[in-house]
Amino acid sequence: MSHRLSLVTDFLPFTWVDGPGNRLVLFFQGCNFDCKACHNPHTIPLESVQAKRWSIDDVLERVRASMPFIRGITASGGEATLQWEFLVALFGRIKADPEFSHLSTFIDSNGHAERAVWDALLPVTDGVMLDLKVLDDAQHRQLTGHGNARSRDSIRYLAAVGKLYETRLMLVPGLNDSDEQLRTTAAWLLAIDPLMRVKINHFHAHGTRSPASAWAEADAMRRERNRAVLLDAGVQYLC
Amino acid sequence: MRTRPEDVLAAIREPKYSYRQKVQVLAGLAENLLDEPEIGPAAKAALDARIICDMYEGHAPYRARYILPDYALALRNGSAHLELPPAADLDEALAFLLIMYSATPSITGFPVYFGDLDTLLLPYVDDAIDDETLHRKLRLFWISLDRMFPDAFAHTNLSPTYNRVARTILQLERELLQVVPNISLKVHPTLTSDEYLLDAVQTVFANGKPHFINDELMQHDLGERYAAVSCYNSLKIGGGSHTLSRLNLKQSVLAHVGDVDSWFATTLPVHVSLMGELMTARIRVIVEQSHFFDASWLAQEGLVRLDRFSAMFGIFGLAEAVNLLMERQGRSGTYGHDEEADALSYRITSSIAHLVSELPLPYCEGNSGRAFLHSQSGIDLDLDVTAGTRIPIGSEPPLLQHLRTVGPHHRLFASGVSDILHFDDMAVGNPEAIVDVIRGAFASGMRDFTFNLNSNDFIRITGYMVRKSDLAKLPAARHSSTYLGAGSVENSHVTERAPKRVVSHESSPVAGH
Numbered sequence: 001m002s003h004r005l006s007l008v009t010d011f012l013p014f015t016w017v018d019g020p021g022n023r024l025v026l027f028f029q030g031c032n033f034d035c036k037a038c039h040n041p042h043t044i045p046l047e048s049v050q051a052k053r054w055s056i057d058d059v060l061e062r063v064r065a066s067m068p069f070i071r072g073i074t075a076s077g078g079e080a081t082l083q084w085e086f087l088v089a090l091f092g093r094i095k096a097d098p099e100f101s102h103l104s105t106f107i108d109s110n111g112h113a114e115r116a117v118w119d120a121l122l123p124v125t126d127g128v129m130l131d132l133k134v135l136d137d138a139q140h141r142q143l144t145g146h147g148n149a150r151s152r153d154s155i156r157y158l159a160a161v162g163k164l165y166e167t168r169l170m171l172v173p174g175l176n177d178s179d180e181q182l183r184t185t186a187a188w189l190l191a192i193d194p195l196m197r198v199k200i201n202h203f204h205a206h207g208t209r210s211p212a213s214a215w216a217e218a219d220a221m222r223r224e225r226n227r228a229v230l231l232d233a234g235v236q237y238l239c
Numbered sequence: 240m241r242t243r244p245e246d247v248l249a250a251i252r253e254p255k256y257s258y259r260q261k262v263q264v265l266a267g268l269a270e271n272l273l274d275e276p277e278i279g280p281a282a283k284a285a286l287d288a289r290i291i292c293d294m295y296e297g298h299a300p301y302r303a304r305y306i307l308p309d310y311a312l313a314l315r316n317g318s319a320h321l322e323l324p325p326a327a328d329l330d331e332a333l334a335f336l337l338i339m340y341s342a343t344p345s346i347t348g349f350p351v352y353f354g355d356l357d358t359l360l361l362p363y364v365d366d367a368i369d370d371e372t373l374h375r376k377l378r379l380f381w382i383s384l385d386r387m388f389p390d391a392f393a394h395t396n397l398s399p400t401y402n403r404v405a406r407t408i409l410q411l412e413r414e415l416l417q418v419v420p421n422i423s424l425k426v427h428p429t430l431t432s433d434e435y436l437l438d439a440v441q442t443v444f445a446n447g448k449p450h451f452i453n454d455e456l457m458q459h460d461l462g463e464r465y466a467a468v469s470c471y472n473s474l475k476i477g478g479g480s481h482t483l484s485r486l487n488l489k490q491s492v493l494a495h496v497g498d499v500d501s502w503f504a505t506t507l508p509v510h511v512s513l514m515g516e517l518m519t520a521r522i523r524v525i526v527e528q529s530h531f532f533d534a535s536w537l538a539q540e541g542l543v544r545l546d547r548f549s550a551m552f553g554i555f556g557l558a559e560a561v562n563l564l565m566e567r568q569g570r571s572g573t574y575g576h577d578e579e580a581d582a583l584s585y586r587i588t589s590s591i592a593h594l595v596s597e598l599p600l601p602y603c604e605g606n607s608g609r610a611f612l613h614s615q616s617g618i619d620l621d622l623d624v625t626a627g628t629r630i631p632i633g634s635e636p637p638l639l640q641h642l643r644t645v646g647p648h649h650r651l652f653a654s655g656v657s658d659i660l661h662f663d664d665m666a667v668g669n670p671e672a673i674v675d676v677i678r679g680a681f682a683s684g685m686r687d688f689t690f691n692l693n694s695n696d697f698i699r700i701t702g703y704m705v706r707k708s709d710l711a712k713l714p715a716a717r718h719s720s721t722y723l724g725a726g727s728v729e730n731s732h733v734t735e736r737a738p739k740r741v742v743s744h745e746s747s748p749v750a751g752h
Contacts, residue, residue, distance in 0.1 A: 013637070016672040017665060021671040022676055063645075069679030
């Protein structure tokens with residue numbers, strides 16, 4: 001399977017914001033959402049001149065250079081699950097090879113993947129960081145171009161099988177961060193898992209396209225308010 | 240520089256010095272009325288050109304530069320000189336140590352080593368002492384250390400194994416946010432737990448301490464009983480270092496006429512041997528003329544032993560030396576950014592290590608009659624030259640490449656390297672990532688390093704800590720080392736180093752350190 005290629009936009013030898021500990025992160029080209037708030041919109045198209053075709057050995061060469069400083073590798077994007085066949089092969093190789101098998105394998109996803117994709121990935125995947133852009137389906141459609149039924153299914157399913165590492169809420173002031181929205185979202189998440197790890201990603205205008213490039217970013221007070229509401233709603237593991 | 244009357248007058252009149260700082264400076268000026276230890280004309284010329292440097296230790300050294308008393312032995316046996324019986328409980332141990340520190344000489348006037356305090360105190364901490372009592376007693380002790388020995392070179396070590404005392408010390412560090420003591424944590428791949436490292440990393444987030452050292456590598460080079468003291472000088476407990484001299488590699492290259500290979504073949508060996516001459520002269524003054532090892536109570540009571548002493552051969556300016564030598568070959572690559580330049584840097588340090596291993600020095604039985612190699616972290620007078628084997632401030636590559644460039648040097652420097660890595664606040668959300676970097680660095684053979692976080696009040700200058708808020712308060716800071724820090728900030732722009740950075744320092748002719 002090592003002849004398989006995948007389109008990689010970029011990678012970082014170290015990242016501290018893509019899962020537990022220090023990790024190597026791969027950004028795959030192509031996304032099935034078209035988020036207004038995306039700060040890397042060049043990763044959305046399925047093809048890009050900036051992206052390069054990487055083989056599994058190309059990836060492992062980079063991983064080798066980052067060892068022994070990392071505890072794992074994270075597949076991000078774009079939407080990493082679009083390249084699920086490559087990921088199954090890559091993560092499978094990592095798990096099978098004694099040189100790499102101590103590394104944990106994580107996926108950063110928008111959750112818009114079918115159950116069958118998860119079923120293929122999960123045997124070789126240790127955890128998933130999943131974005132819930134907004135709980136309300138209509139609003140989700142506005143923000144991303146798609147409904148969120150499948151993302152919500154993914155959250156439920158991954159939590160049920162113990163592979164949901166954290167749920168990420170990308171909060172845009174005035175759009176999806178009202179106290180009520182946060183309370184409803186927290187209640188929905190905690191009903192799935194009372195100990196769910198929740199991470200807030202505050203919206204940054206940098207890198208986004210119009211109209212998001214003109215949206216306001218949360219100030220310190222608003223961020224504090226967002227946190228307080230989620231904590232008050234019972235989120236115990238808030239990052 | 241020989242003392243002039245106006246230097247004495249200036250020291251007496253200097254309003255920013257405390258009484259104690261004046262006494263220290265005046266003692267240095269008195270010492271420098273004498274001739275320097277005798278060296279030949281070539282060594283003298285190299286010293287005057289600052290190709291080799293005596294760290295302004297003074298013209299007539301009368302105590303070893305770094306002294307690591309065997310505090311455990313003293314606590315166990317008591318001291319006739321101090322008129323103290325063996326310590327029987329925690330209170331007695333704490334009082335014993337404070338007394339002993341006050342009677343321990345060093346180059347700075349304050350002890351550079353407080354002992355491995357968790358290891359020393361653990362035998363006195365039994366179940367009868369609850370956590371609250373331990374916290375209260377250690378807190379007073381900790382405050383005493385900072386107020387009685389206000390010098391950031393004063394250093395304690397923590398053992399690789401998590402224990403009640405170590406936990407309390409880290410907690411106090413986060414509570415008190417003191418400059419003193421500086422702390423090194425001995426990290427062992429199996430003995431040191433993730434829980435312990437996470438506790439230590441959280442402490443780094445609060446105040447920049449501890450420094451992390453590779454316990455396995457240190458034990459391999461120095462034996463089981465070693466410690467990191469002062470500005471990250473790793474030496475033997477019950478011993479120390481007579482002197483620290485350093486070779487300015489940048490000046491060595493500038494002084495050379497010819498190509499790269501001829502520098503390696505001729506100029507470098509000459510400069511190394513001139514360093515040997517300088518160090519020999521200084522060591523002989525300490526041992527043969529000042530009678531430190533006959534007269535000191537520490538030596539008389541067996542708390543330091545001459546056969547556990549050596550001397551430190553420091554180098555600095557590696558980055559500039561590499562870049563200059565690359566230029567001479569018509570190559571544009573620079574240290575930290577180019578494989579060829581990095582390879583040249585390894586050739587330089589391994590050549591020096593070889594030359595130093597063949598350079599006999601008197602009274603250095605602590606290292607089989609040879610000096611310990613040291614990557615010297617700079618002093619506040621250094622301009623346009625990079626500390627030790629570091630990558631110049633502001634031009635550090637991304638972290639992985641940084642680690643991979645400097646890492647291969649570390650095994651050569653038994654008495655310490657102390658690279659400093661500067662992180663942005665992102666680290667705070669993921670302390671496990673820092674634990675991974677620490678473990679990875681040591682697994683790949685690094686010896687010791689420190690993290691600086693740009694959001695706390697502490698900044699590591701050359702290795703020692705200064706509070707940014709104290710720098711703003713000059714004149715009238717309480718810690719002697721703050722003045723050195725001010726010089727470094729002015730001269731090397733250490734506060735400007737981009738997140739993830741490097742720098743260091745040690746002694747100054749001005750403050751008499």
